[in-house]
Amino acid sequence: MLELPELDHVRGALTNRFAGAPITGIEVTNSKTFQVNVDEWRKDIVGAVVWFIERRGKHLLFHLDNGKRLILHLTQAAYLYIGSAEDAPDKTAQVQIKFGERFVYAVGLRSESIKLLSVREVEEMFSELGADPLDKKLTLNRFIDRFAKKRSSIRQALLDTSILNAIGSAYADEILFRAGLLPDAKIPLLEKETWERLYEAMHNVLQEAISYGGAGDYPFAADDQLTGGYISKFKVYNREGEPCPTCGAAILKLEQSGRKAYYCGTCQKDK
């Protein structure tokens, strides 16, 4: 499971280790599937220095000093691992970025999830995508505006990547619980005060999760003790039948357009 906090967590680890370091090599397994010409890429990548690593939605962007951006889109069961040739993950890594003796392994990538773009192409790509939930430019009013024309349930909209990026099932459930809002609450019925609660809950939950190292399933390196620290902090996600930490009522599960939503039927209201 990778959502915003997990990606922010690994982004920080990557920046700490590799900011200012030159890339010495890159390998892409099964490059036909990924429709990537690795030999062409090497001209731009090998020898380039990584300034820093940025997260935008569920994408990680390696900023290179030659103006190129190496982009990994991490979804589903994907994860990154920092190790050596001997200390590699068990699973097939579709991408290996080499920094001397240390490699960044990307496991579980889907096709179309590796890109090497210019700055201009990056801006075009992200102009189509939703706002980053923790972007400082996403003020309360702009947050509300993004939902203005929607008539769906609030949970579906939270998962809509054209509205917000990088929130998945787990954090959608946790944010709605924190806000005291039911997953099937209808957007047109929500009032300003509810939006304020939701906006604040989104920031609090995501930032708290980042501070606990996220809820990722795999450590990003052999000495990583932090990753997954937030799994035990989930209050409703994946906890059907367990008591609500606030009121003690059993956590419920709802099927919503084929997606599972976990919530407390007592603490969460429809507006």
Next chain:
DNA sequence: AGTTATACCCGGACGC
């Protein structure tokens, strides 16, 4: 025409 709902894709996980 714009939104919402459904179908399908495809790595990984799991069971046999």
Next chain:
DNA sequence: TGCGTCCGGGTATAAC
């Protein structure tokens, strides 16, 4: 170990 099956985020397509 390998195959079939399920899962679920993302995306394309259908329905409204």
